[in-house]
Amino acid sequence: MTAVDTEALRSFVRAAELGQLQHAADELGVTQQAVSKRIATLERELAVRLFTRTARGVELTVDGQAFLPHARGIVSGVERAVAAVRPGSRALRIDVLGLRSAQAVVLHDYWRSHPGTDLDVVTLRVNDPRQAAAAVEAGDVDASFRTVTDPARLPRGLRMIHAFDSPSELLVGPKHPLASARTVTPAQLSGHRIWVPGIAPRSEWSEFYDQLATEFDLRVDAAGPHFGDEVLLDTLAESADVATLVGSRDRYIWPTNHDLRRIPLVDPVIAYPLALILPATGPHPGLRAVITHLESLPRVPEPAWRPAWWVGRRRGS
Structure with missing residues (x-):
């Protein structure tokens, strides 16, 4: 038949x-x-x-x-x-860099204040933000917390808005020379090894660290594969000269005997600007409330340094 x-x-x-x-x-x-x-x-x-x-x-x-x-x-x-x-009838699907990232933490805070929201937080596991943008364009996800640093490469049917700024913190073990500091300036980091393993080429954070190192004469070391957060945290706990940078909202868990310290960077604050890519027309109805939540987040204190590809962009643009 x-x-x-x-x-x-x-x-x-x-x-x-x-x-x-x-x-x-x-x-x-x-x-x-x-x-x-x-x-x-x-x-x-x-x-x-x-x-x-x-x-x-x-x-x-x-x-x-x-x-x-x-x-x-x-x-x-x-x-x-x-x-x-059908948008509005299915869960809102948003891509984040990782489930312990600042984006995931912010979305969890949103969901706790809107417990009836049908939200699906996913990780596309792609490094090139243009691939994430393509996933939004194809409808695989409704939005992605990524930044296409060259706006000319953003597909015509998409738009990119400022989500929030993530202040950076220095993460060190108890043996590090800066371990007892309450705050650290970028100038004080000059000469110290900042280990950020596995920085992916063509990623937005690769551009971020390149500009950060040039601006403040920092030694950002991306050597070696990234074997996961646990290996990085173990290394920091034992080292007297290795440090790394993390976002203030990023969630890390380590054994108490590691005695790691998170130290805010100030004068200026190192602000990582996070963007949200979404369709220019007909976005999922649930995105409006998420964007309102993002707009309510506190701004980072000034003075703040941001990468050149974001300087001049207005909040919400």
Whole structure:
């Protein structure tokens, strides 16, 4: 048997439930003739009679009674499938760099204040922000916390708005010379090894660290693969000369005997600007409330340093 038209099944189900073709046509927004043709086609495909006509309308035949629960299940399944991908009916899908990243922490805070929100936080595991933008363009995710540093490379159907600034902190072990400091300036970091393993080429954070190192004459070492946060934290705990930079909202967990210290960077604050990429038109309805939450976040204190590709952009632009 060839594939059965879903609209023919829907017409059959509604006619069976309402008992009249005209009532089914009115509910489906078509003519009675269209409903009759759909059901006649379905009967030809099945090679059985589904209805008998009576003075009061239509009644199911024995074959129609046997077919109805299966047809109803198919129609219901199609409707659920459509609803699962329709914006406003499915979960809001937002891409973050990692589930311990500042973006994930901010989204968790939003969800706790809006517990009824159907939110799906995902990690695309791509380093090039243009790949994340392509995922938004394709509808794989509704938005992505990434920054395309060259606006000319952002697909025409997308826009990029400022989400929030993430102040940087120095993370060191107890043996490091700066471990007892309450705050640290970028000038004080000059000459110290700042280890950030696994900086990916073409990533936004690669540009960030390049500009940061040039601006403040810092030694940012990206040598070696990144074996995970645990290995990085273990190294910091034992080292007297290795430090790294983390975002103030980034979530890290280490054993208490590591005695690691997070020290704010000041004069100026090193601000990592986080952006949100979303469709220029027809974004998921749930994004409006998320953006309002982002706009309510406190701004970083001035003076603050930001990379050149973000300087001059206004908040929310």
